[in-house]
Amino acid sequence: MTPTEAVTLLRQALNHHQRGQIEPAEGLYRQVLAEHPAQPDALRYLGTLLHQKGQNVEAATMLRTALTHIPPGHPVTATIYNNLGEALRAQGGSQIEAAIPFFHKALGVQKNYPQARNNLATALAILGRTAEAITELRGLLKENPAYFKGHLNLGNLLLGTNDYRGARTQFTAALQLASRPKTPFAATTKAGAIQPPRPAELAAAHAGLATCAYKSGDLAMAVQSYEQAIALDPERANYHLNLGEALRLSGRSDAAEAAILQAIQLDPRLPEAHSKLGHARAMRGDHAQGAADLRRATTLAPNDPALLSNWLFEMQYLSDISPAEVLAEHRQWSDRFEKPLNRPMPPLLDPRPDRQLRVALLSGDFRAHPVTTFLQALLTHHDRQALTLVAYSDVSRPDEVTADVRKKVHEFYDVESLNDLQLAQRLVTDRIDIAIDLAGHTGRNRLRTMALRPCPVQVTWIGYPSTTGVVGMTHRFTDAAADPAGYEAHASETLFRLDPCFLCYTPPPDAPEVKTLPAQKAGHITFGSFNNIAKVADATLALWRDVLAAVPKSRLKVKGIGLVEESTRQRVMARAVAAGVPGDRLELLPPTSAANDHLATYHHVDIALDTTPYNGTTTTCEALLMGVPVITLAGDRHVSRVGASLLSAAGHPEWVAQTPPQYVDVARQLSNDLTGLATIRADLRRQLIASPLCDGPAHAAAVASALRNIWTAACAGK
Numbered sequence: 037m038t039p040t041e042a043v044t045l046l047r048q049a050l051n052h053h054q055r056g057q058i059e060p061a062e063g064l065y066r067q068v069l070a071e072h073p074a075q076p077d078a079l080r081y082l083g084t085l086l087h088q089k090g091q092n093v094e095a096a097t098m099l100r101t102a103l104t105h106i107p108p109g110h111p112v113t114a115t116i117y118n119n120l121g122e123a124l125r126a127q128g129g130s131q132i133e134a135a136i137p138f139f140h141k142a143l144g145v146q147k148n149y150p151q152a153r154n155n156l157a158t159a160l161a162i163l164g165r166t167a168e169a170i171t172e173l174r175g176l177l178k179e180n181p182a183y184f185k186g187h188l189n190l191g192n193l194l195l196g197t198n199d200y201r202g203a204r205t206q207f208t209a210a211l212q213l214a215s216r217p218k219t220p221f222a223a224t225t226k227a228g229a230i231q232p233p234r235p236a237e238l239a240a241a242h243a244g245l246a247t248c249a250y251k252s253g254d255l256a257m258a259v260q261s262y263e264q265a266i267a268l269d270p271e272r273a274n275y276h277l278n279l280g281e282a283l284r285l286s287g288r289s290d291a292a293e294a295a296i297l298q299a300i301q302l303d304p305r306l307p308e309a310h311s312k313l314g315h316a317r318a319m320r321g322d323h324a325q326g327a328a329d330l331r332r333a334t335t336l337a338p339n340d341p342a343l344l345s346n347w348l349f350e351m352q353y354l355s356d357i358s359p360a361e362v363l364a365e366h367r368q369w370s371d372r373f374e375k376p377l378n379r380p381m382p383p384l385l386d387p388r389p390d391r392q393l394r395v396a397l398l399s400g401d402f403r404a405h406p407v408t409t410f411l412q413a414l415l416t417h418h419d420r421q422a423l424t425l426v427a428y429s430d431v432s433r434p435d436e437v438t439a440d441v442r443k444k445v446h447e448f449y450d451v452e453s454l455n456d457l458q459l460a461q462r463l464v465t466d467r468i469d470i471a472i473d474l475a476g477h478t479g480r481n482r483l484r485t486m487a488l489r490p491c492p493v494q495v496t497w498i499g500y501p502s503t504t505g506v507v508g509m510t511h512r513f514t515d516a517a518a519d520p521a522g523y524e525a526h527a528s529e530t531l532f533r534l535d536p537c538f539l540c541y542t543p544p545p546d547a548p549e550v551k552t553l554p555a556q557k558a559g560h561i562t563f564g565s566f567n568n569i570a571k572v573a574d575a576t577l578a579l580w581r582d583v584l585a586a587v588p589k590s591r592l593k594v595k596g597i598g599l600v601e602e603s604t605r606q607r608v609m610a611r612a613v614a615a616g617v618p619g620d621r622l623e624l625l626p627p628t629s630a631a632n633d634h635l636a637t638y639h640h641v642d643i644a645l646d647t648t649p650y651n652g653t654t655t656t657c658e659a660l661l662m663g664v665p666v667i668t669l670a671g672d673r674h675v676s677r678v679g680a681s682l683l684s685a686a687g688h689p690e691w692v693a694q695t696p697p698q699y700v701d702v703a704r705q706l707s708n709d710l711t712g713l714a715t716i717r718a719d720l721r722r723q724l725i726a727s728p729l730c731d732g733p734a735h736a737a738a739v740a741s742a743l744r745n746i747w748t749a750a751c752a753g754k
Contacts, residue, residue: 037071046077053085061085076105080116087123095123109145117142118152125159135159150180154189161193169193184210184233184241191244198432198452204248210241239269243278250282253433258282273303277312284316287600287627290607292316307337311346319598320607321572323353341373341484345477352501352675355575355649359526359673366505367528369477374487374506381508384492385467389748395423396463396471396491399499400430400480402441406654407474407499413540415444417736423743426466428459430480456484463490470743473509476500483509493750495743496529498539501650501675503527511746513739514538517681518674526673532742536728537685539678540735541657543725548632550663550721551639553714560589561707564641564664566634566655569598569608571647577615579669579696580645583703584621590707592617593641595625638662642713643706651679660686660724663717665706667691669699685729 037045049064065082068075083098099120106113121138124131139156143149153176160169173190176183191206214233233241246261262279269275280295293316299309311333318326330347337343348369351362401407418425425445430452431438442448447466451459459482463471471491475481476499486494489508496504497513504512505528512529515538519531555561563583565572572594584590599605605624613619628634635658638644644659646652646668656666656679668679670692680692693699706713724730 037068039072042068042072042075042078046075046081049078050081053081058085058089062089074105076102079105080112080119083116083123084119087119087126090126092123092126096120096127099123111145114142114146114149114152117145118149118155121152121159122155125155125162132159132162148179150176150183150186154183154185157189157193161189166193166197170197182213184213184237187213188233188237188241188244191241195244195247198251200248200251200432204245204252207241207245207248211238211245214238214241235268236272239265239267239272239275242268243272243275246278246282250278251432255282255286259286271302273299273306273309275299276302277306277309280309280316281312284312284319287597288604289316289319289598290601290603292319305336307333307340307343309333310336311343314350315346318350318353319568319570320604321569321598321611323350323570323573326350327354339372341369344369344372345481345483348477348502348505349500353570353573353650355573359523362673363503363505363526363528366477366503369483369505370487370507370528373484374508377487379487379489379508381489381510382464382492384750385469387751389744389751392421393423393469393743393747394467395425395743396466396468397425397427397445397474398430398459398471398482398485399427399474401474401499402427402429402431402438403433403435404437408437408441409542409654410498410539411441411474412542413732413735414739415441416542417733419737419740420446422740426468428462428482430482456482457488459485460488460490469493470495470747472497473504474499476502476504493746495532495746501678502673503529513742514674515681515685517684518677520677523674532746534735534738534742537681537735539653539682539685539729540732541661541682541724541729542732543657543661543730544631544635546632547661548636548639550717553642553710553717554640555642555710556714560591561587561642562591562593562640563587563643563645563703564593564595564638564659565645565647565652566595566637566658567647567652569594569596569604571650571652572596572608573647573649574615575649576647577612577617579648579699580612581616582696582700583645584618586700586704587707591621591623592645593623593625593637595627595637597627599624599626634658635662638664642717643667643703645703646679649673649676651676653678653682656682657724657729661721663720665691665713665716665720667693667699667702667706669693669696682729686724686727 045064045068049061052061062085065078068078079098079102083095083102086095086098099116102116103113117138121135124135136159139152142152153172157169157172170193173186177186187206187210191203194203194206242261242265246258246265249257249261259279259282262275262282265275276295276299280292283295284292296309296313296316299306310329314326314329317329327350330350333343334347348366351357351365399407426447427441427445428449428451432452454462468491470493473486473496476496478499483504483506486506486508494509495511495513496509503526507528509529511532512527513534514531515533515535518538524531580592584592608624609619612622638659641664644664644666646656646666648669649671651668659666666683668683670677670680683689683691691702693702
């Protein structure tokens with residue numbers, strides 16, 4: 037083959053290559069090299085093609101050989117260095133580090149080479165050198181502001197550092213570039229053409245924007261952007277999954293289910309999809325299917341602690357599982373994720389029983405959330421000479437409540453960017469004496485940090501209505517009503533009872549005034565339940581059926597976040613009717629967005645009915661605040677006895693039923709005495725505020741005393 041014939045074949049090969057006809061192109065490149073093994077263009081083009089095929093070891097060999105036949109500094113070497121770097125990076129492991137010098141060499145030959153600088157940033161990011169990668173991308177975009185991939189990759193890196201505002205700016209810039217009719221994507225540098233974004237890249241920009249919106253609490257924007265991403269790249273299972281989660285948090289459980297099912301169709305073994313599907317179904321009260329989905333997720337990913345936590349949380353809604361089974365399931369979390377660590381409890385740093393204690397508060401709910409509502413008493417009234425409160429916040433959407441927590445504690449740290457090991461190390465460095473976990477197995481929990489046992493005393497409180505199963509969690513705060521004597525058998529922790537109630541309610545200062553009893557005008561009793569619809573289990577519907585039967589002409593209003601969609605309301609109505617609840621006496625209401633509008637809905641309720649087996653907590657307190665008595669059924673575990681705890685502390689243990697017939701009797705007795713019910717309504721707010729349930733200073737002192745007693749025992753080696 038003459039050199040001229042070789043050039044002709046090379047042109048044919050390149051033509052095939054540019055058309056995406058990989059096999060013919062490869063055959064011609066190899067044919068040329070068989071006769072002319074030092075032909076530099078055949079070597080570099082074949083090396084590039086092999087990299088595209090994923091044959092990166094041979095690709096790197098070809099590209100290295102090509103460089104030996106081209107003068108150093110020749111313009112074409114910039115492309116070869118870049119492609120060689122990519123072939124090495126794609127091999128992973130130590131080859132990623134080996135790729136970096138070649139990207140630098142490419143930039144040494146061609147300073148303004150956006151592809152090479154972008155690839156350099158990618159390699160740095162993979163190696164965990166995020167700050168350097170961000171610097172490279174910012175430099176790239178300063179010289180090439182119309183480079184789509186630069187904005188996309190910088191957005192993803194900023195997203196990974198929880199800089200949602202910065203990431204949103206980059207994704208928006210990328211999409212604005214793509215929408216311009218004359219965007220100079222085809223502008224050519226000496227190193228090659230800058231290609232227009234592919235549909236998958238545009239989809240990634242929309243998905244990134246959606247994630248920023250989701251993290252910032254803009255669920256409507258998140259849904260819209262995920263839908264745009266799916267329109268461009270419909271085969272990406274994670275896009276459907278994330279859309280489903282945004283829909284679920286918007287209260288649209290049926291739409292969420294449809295999106296997540298699409299994700300599962302694309303990837304049947306995606307464990308997160310089965311877990312989210314379980315959440316969506318449980319959200320509307322379908323716990324049979326929801327529990328099965330959540331269990332399936334743990335089977336697919338047995339080494340994922342978050343998925344097991346999701347299943348354990350779902351167990352709180354199930355009435356057909358015994359407390360012993362609940363404890364056994366929770367101990368599995370420890371068996372899988374704590375015991376293999378084999379960490380001993382650390383020694384006390386300064387074993388003086390009467391010194392000031394450094395107490396960590398760990399939560400992803402330092403925002404407008406029930407956990408912070410019930411923490412307010414301690415935050416506001418704690419003895420600052422006795423306790424140094426240190427808040428470790430894992431909140432992605434800080435709000436006014438976050439700022440209030442920051443003001444009330446001694447030290448406040450945003451730890452969202454820290455992994456569990458890093459947070460454990462931080463607790464050790466900060467010399468924390470007692471760590472208080474406020475999440476249990478709920479979302480954004482830090483149980484893996486607690487499993488590392490960074491503090492000599494570790495307490496769980498408020499956020500989770502059951503045991504954690506974590507051996508390193510030394511104590512759990514409760515009370516004698518929520519966990520009577522003998523309930524130690526239900527817990528892996530040592531129970532410390534904060535009698536009369538383990539919770540303290542701080543009412544909102546601007547709550548609407550209590551109005552007159554609606555039954556006096558309506559001519560009938562209106563019952564109400566504003567709990568999460570997930571708590572409306574079959575056992576709850578059976579109670580409500582019997583109450584409505586016992587109180588003629590009475591009606592029932594049910595309101596909650598799970599009732600946003602008409603389709604879901606129809607589904608819940610069908611469940612209720614099937615359970616015997618008269619459909620013409622049941623009204624299902626969507627949630628209200630403003631807190632005071634929510635409270636004002638109690639103006640139309642005479643008596644509130646609690647749920648079982650998962651009692652209400654915040655909703656019970658809110659009903660009492662609005663003058664509405666609450667009837668609860670005390671069950672056989674903590675989650676089913678919180679209502680008993682709250683009502684006893686509020687001074688109304690007579691509204692706590694011990695059996696389903698007694699629950700109905702309490703409802704009948706209250707309903708048959710409208711004069712008494714009106715008197716209760718007129719005075720209940722005053723009673724509540726004056727009760728131990730709202731006595732912030734006393735509650736804060738009780739918590740401080742409990743912490744001191746636990747610490748003193750630890751100092752004594754107990």
